[in-house]
Amino acid sequence: MRVELVWSPQAGDVQHRWLELEAGATIESALRGCADFTPPPGELRVGIWGRVRTLDALLRDRDRIEVYRPLTVDPKEARRQRYAKRGARIVSRHRPKAGGG
Numbered sequence: 516m517r518v519e520l521v522w523s524p525q526a527g528d529v530q531h532r533w534l535e536l537e538a539g540a541t542i543e544s545a546l547r548g549c550a551d552f553t554p555p556p557g558e559l560r561v562g563i564w565g566r567v568r569t570l571d572a573l574l575r576d577r578d579r580i581e582v583y584r585p586l587t588v589d590p591k592e593a594r595r596q597r598y599a600k601r602g603a604r605i606v607s608r609h610r611p612k613a614g615g616g
Contacts, residue, residue, distance in 0.1 A: 540573070542568060543570035546580075563578050
């Protein structure tokens with residue numbers, strides 16, 4: 516079976532590799548089978564198609580394994596900082612438009 520492994524060693528750098536694995540392979544065996552992959556320091560968090568999974572989760576053909584880095588900044592705070600730099604007003608799509616109805 517064929518699966519895709521995606522990881523980001525550092526901000527702005529995304530790596531991906533297609534791996535050929537035997538049926539019944541797990542996430543852990545896929546990570547060990549990729550010579551280019553170096554696990555990030557700390558706890559290893561992985562998922563399949565955006566859903567967090569354990570290392571012993573079984574893989575299916577065409578799965579996308581994602582390795583998640585720990586967040587360095589709260590996403591809401593990062594957004595505030597980006598908009599503060601630009602000098603633009605933060606507009607939420609959940610906020611009602613001015614003028615009512």
